[in-house]
Amino acid sequence: xxxxKMELRDIEVWDGNHAAAQALRQCQVDxxxxxxxxxxxxxxxxxxxxxxxxxxxxEFVMVESEHAAMSGCIGAAAAGGRVAxxxxxxxxxxxxxxxxxxxxxxxxxxxxxxxxxxxxxxNVNGDHSDMYLCRDSGWxxxxxxxxxxxxxxxxxxxxxxxxxxxxxxxxxxxDGFLTSHTxxxxxxxxxxxxxxxxxxxxxxxDMLDFEHPVTHGVQTEEDWHFEHKARQHNDMMTIIPNKIxxxxxxxxxxxxxxxxxxxxxxxxxxDLAIVxxxxxxxxxxxxxxxxxxxxxxxxxxxxxxxxxxxFFEIAEALKNIKAVAALDRSAPGGAAGMLxxxxxxxxxxxxSKMLLSGYIYGLGGRDLTKTNIVDLYNELQANAxxxxxxxxxQQFIGVRGPKLAYL
Amino acid sequence: MSEIKKIKNxxxxxxxADRFEGANLLCPGCxxxxxxxxILNATNDDLVLSASTGCLEVCTAVYPYTSWDASWIHIxxxxxxxxxxxxxxxxxxxxxxxxxKQPDRNPKFIAFGGDGASYDIGLQWISGCMERNHDMMYxxxxxxxxxxxxxxxxxSTPIGSSATTSPAGSISYGEKMNKKDLMxxxxxxxxxxxxxxxxxxxxxxxxxxxxxxxxxxAVFINAxxxxxxxxxxxxKDTMMLSDLSTDSLVFPLYEIIEGREINITYRPKNVVPVxxxxxxxGRFKHLFKDQYKHLIGEWQTRVDENWAxxxxxxxARV
Numbered sequence: 224x225x226x227x228k229m230e231l232r233d234i235e236v237w238d239g240n241h242a243a244a245q246a247l248r249q250c251q252v253d254x255x256x257x258x259x260x261x262x263x264x265x266x267x268x269x270x271x272x273x274x275x276x277x278x279x280x281x282e283f284v285m286v287e288s289e290h291a292a293m294s295g296c297i298g299a300a301a302a303g304g305r306v307a308x309x310x311x312x313x314x315x316x317x318x319x320x321x322x323x324x325x326x327x328x329x330x331x332x333x334x335x336x337x338x339x340x341x342x343x344x345x346n347v348n349g350d351h352s353d354m355y356l357c358r359d360s361g362w363x364x365x366x367x368x369x370x371x372x373x374x375x376x377x378x379x380x381x382x383x384x385x386x387x388x389x390x391x392x393x394x395x396x397x398d399g400f401l402t403s404h405t406x407x408x409x410x411x412x413x414x415x416x417x418x419x420x421x422x423x424x425x426x427x428x429d430m431l432d433f434e435h436p437v438t439h440g441v442q443t444e445e446d447w448h449f450e451h452k453a454r455q456h457n458d459m460m461t462i463i464p465n466k467i468x469x470x471x472x473x474x475x476x477x478x479x480x481x482x483x484x485x486x487x488x489x490x491x492x493x494d495l496a497i498v499x500x501x502x503x504x505x506x507x508x509x510x511x512x513x514x515x516x517x518x519x520x521x522x523x524x525x526x527x528x529x530x531x532x533x534f535f536e537i538a539e540a541l542k543n544i545k546a547v548a549a550l551d552r553s554a555p556g557g558a559a560g561m562l563x564x565x566x567x568x569x570x571x572x573x574x575s576k577m578l579l580s581g582y583i584y585g586l587g588g589r590d591l592t593k594t595n596i597v598d599l600y601n602e603l604q605a606n607a608x609x610x611x612x613x614x615x616x617q618q619f620i621g622v623r624g625p626k627l628a629y630l
Numbered sequence: 631m632s633e634i635k636k637i638k639n640x641x642x643x644x645x646x647a648d649r650f651e652g653a654n655l656l657c658p659g660c661x662x663x664x665x666x667x668x669i670l671n672a673t674n675d676d677l678v679l680s681a682s683t684g685c686l687e688v689c690t691a692v693y694p695y696t697s698w699d700a701s702w703i704h705i706x707x708x709x710x711x712x713x714x715x716x717x718x719x720x721x722x723x724x725x726x727x728x729x730x731k732q733p734d735r736n737p738k739f740i741a742f743g744g745d746g747a748s749y750d751i752g753l754q755w756i757s758g759c760m761e762r763n764h765d766m767m768y769x770x771x772x773x774x775x776x777x778x779x780x781x782x783x784x785x786s787t788p789i790g791s792s793a794t795t796s797p798a799g800s801i802s803y804g805e806k807m808n809k810k811d812l813m814x815x816x817x818x819x820x821x822x823x824x825x826x827x828x829x830x831x832x833x834x835x836x837x838x839x840x841x842x843x844x845x846x847x848a849v850f851i852n853a854x855x856x857x858x859x860x861x862x863x864x865x866k867d868t869m870m871l872s873d874l875s876t877d878s879l880v881f882p883l884y885e886i887i888e889g890r891e892i893n894i895t896y897r898p899k900n901v902v903p904v905x906x907x908x909x910x911x912g913r914f915k916h917l918f919k920d921q922y923k924h925l926i927g928e929w930q931t932r933v934d935e936n937w938a939x940x941x942x943x944x945x946a947r948v
Contacts, residue, residue: 253723256716280727282719286712287758294709294755298680298716301703304724306716324705423729430701430717431724432731433676438696440704447693 348588
């Protein structure tokens, strides 16, 4: 039975979850194997409804856990077709074993993570602990700051992930509730435009090619394991960044919407900068515009691609900055925040004299207010004026009780 | 529907084209390889296979070698069932979309897990696959112990067995729990077909497996796999141990259709006392000491009761 296409308006009012579900529908995913969890559930529900209404031709398998969801995705991807799923938080934590397996087997699978805090204490709201949990898993990771971007990045992710020179699974992050449940205007592509952008899946080493049997998921010990992992890392560092740039360029040609691995806002002549992810990027942009009107030379960088980390683009964007704040929305557990570390790594051994300070914020969905951000830029200004970091290198913002600062 | 392969005799059967190669690292005398060959040789159709982490996996796919001349996947310990379910879902999807490279084939989707992977860590995944009724066969290679990691107890390890995490000692007879009734659990899923098989009864095995292949939907097979290393018997005696397991009724051969209909498929002419089965294995050696001897009688009673229970269910058609 042929499936039906859907007529979309040029601009639809969608939240991030529905935007992601629509993108999966338009990409004509062959198998979705999924399990619901707040706040990503509406992606799975939305896709189920598309299936029930004959807008989806592929198989939809509702499994009994997130671990099984990704296990099914791996089996389906190895069989040779387009595969996607969605999860959040505890579900992702349960799934982590299989994330490493999917990446190690180089299977193109698309995973929407609707970011949510990790228990304990149990919390359903947005932070980036789940994103950070799998940051070394070998998956390509995109970050969407809005429903529009969640929609667009799904298509871009399929395009990159399924490229035969890439064959790496990809994650699209979006903030729980702030993006996933907040309806905004989303510029759409037609079903044909979207599908033609990703194209028909081209299998490689597919288990359903019976003339060419293939063994997936072998054992390697000290003799081969290191070479295998090294080659994957090499491809992440060399091949995949270019493929991402190409997909961004192709998508701009199609839609007019331009994406960059590092999204700079008012950075050209900025002295002070904040680097952050998710919906915070939009909040900081608003503050930047207000501070610019007062004559402050401030800017903000939103990290669009979390893995492979865009070291050179970050170094380039920050090369003339006097003071920068790295905002990490995840409990660091006895270390500096991930963004702090990666930015430091990007700039160390360069000529940059940038002063770097790290901030932990927004855990469990705690708001990042405009006042917080203004205070933060004031601290950066003081650091820049003094020529040294006047505060501790790691501070917590927006948390009750005595001020927390370390390092 | 594919044609059922006709198998005339053991010689012909044993010389069928192997898609599971003899070049593997399994122990001499391991029943796993015998069971897997018997299952794969029961069909000429294309195969999509998976294995859980365990003996079968680590001994057959050590890079850069493979023993599998068929599509094969291993992900982890607990999820070989869902791996094959995912592949089966992709097959259905691509068939529906007209994108199969060889659309005229009738592939069989088979997952192989050990008892640790099936009775213990992967039970939930198997349950999900059976409940969703994927067109697949799940096969347990049941050697009643975590053999790959050196003989730790699983929930399939029978009472009185000495395993490394339930060792027999001066005050312990070894494993304290009864073996889990996985056939009963699978039967309760009301799947189209579940069966218990043994490698020595190859005709019975082939008949059941072929019925499984011809079945649309989920099929569960529990195969007793005598383990020379952990059961502690001479590698040449694998078939003898297999015979003792079926003929003592410790491992009865039967099938459950749609979760409702039980058929006993093998009734030994001469039922062997359970004591003989236990005496043939080092893992039960301590049971023959005076302090634990009472367990042998209890074993016999348990086996008799289970046999009577199966017979009652067969008779009552429930």
